[in-house]
Amino acid sequence: MTIIDRTTVAEHDFNTLTLVDCRNVMDDLTGSVDKVAEFPVAGTVHIPQYPWMFDREGLNRGRHPIPVKSVVKTLHEALSKSSMQMPVLFDGEQQFFHTRLYYLFRLYGLDALLWNDSLEQLNMLTASVGGTIPELPEADFTRTGDYTDVEVGLLVLMEDVKRAIQDEDVLLIDVRSRPRYLGIEEPIDLKMGHIPGAVNIPYGNFFRGGRINFGACNHMRHFLDSYKEIIVYCGSGMSATPPFLVLGEMGLPVRLYGGSFSEWITDDENSIESGDAPLNERILSLNE
Structure with missing residues (x-):
């Protein structure tokens, strides 16, 4: 795993990174939008929970099923802009939506970085980020994939x-x-x-x-x-x-x-x- 914080940020070229805002309020779309608006981080794309972090039809039952491969791969391709960019996932204090998405990427063998520092520190760095903010795909595509697609050790x-x-x-x-x-x-x-x-x-x-x-x-x-x-x-x-x-x-x-x-x-x-x-x-x- 690669963790980025204020001590290691100099090792990365931010122009090659896509900053991914994973802040959410559990099962609350409106609350999630409001939370991001309270402290916006410039140059970032926000990822809603559904269907990217959990999907109605996934690999398991329970309240938040793990999405199948096509869902996670579709999102990763949009964030990485055809492998030209590396997604950097971040969240608020003591949260887990960024780690959930990071886990899903790893589960299907996809690369990402994890920001483990304050939002204030990250916001100071966003002015140096170039390029356009990626658009999220529509969520109505056909789901494909099953348990055979995952890294079974995870x-x-x-x-x-x-x-x-x-x-x-x-x-x-x-x-x-x-x-x-x-x-x-x-x-x-x-x-x-x-x-x-x-x-x-x-x-x-x-x-x-x-x-x-x-x-x-x-x-x-x-x-x-x-x-x-x-x-x-x-x-x-x-x-x-x-x-x-x-x-x-x-x-x-x-x-x-x-x-x-x-x-x-x-x-x-x-x-x-x-x-x-x-x-x-x-x-x-x-x-x-």
Whole structure:
């Protein structure tokens, strides 16, 4: 992964980059437009969530299905202007829409860069950006592609998770808030709790000063190294992408459960646990 921030920006020619504004409000088109308008960044193209970050008919069920290859590739081609430009994805503080899109590009073998610094810092640089702002394609094209198109080392499906919960060498990490993990509250989904055996490392633990903290889990290295595979999930596969990137940068064998908890609960045969998993006591002690 290539991260750009104020310390590495001099290594890149901004005239060869397409600045991609991924700021959104979850499932709220009007709110997303208003959010971008509050602090516009010049010379950028804004990407709405649907259909580019999730699509109604995708690779999985749940609230935000992963789009098939034709959707993601069509967007990437528009942003890269026939391979002449490199997309740079950015978002606001402690957000995940840019990491979701970055993950989708990687999932289908497409290149992009990730901005991990403040919007103010980025706005200072946009005056040097040349070229025209790309236009987004219409979203009514025919969808093509399936699970065989993805980098399988990055994604797991529900059936994979069903097998994983029986394997003590696989660690499931739930990155939702602690009350949602424990089954105390659930503001979105129809059932409460977590996938059996999953531990909880809340989403906010992976950030510092509003930006992704790629050293967030270094103190847990020995513990995480003891597993042959790590699967991260959230409510719908969106907010699990920053934790996925952090663990991946550590060189750990991590994959994302695309459907996440909102898909898991669609199968009544899937068990759900509430309260703390026994292993989570160790997680809590490591984070004290």
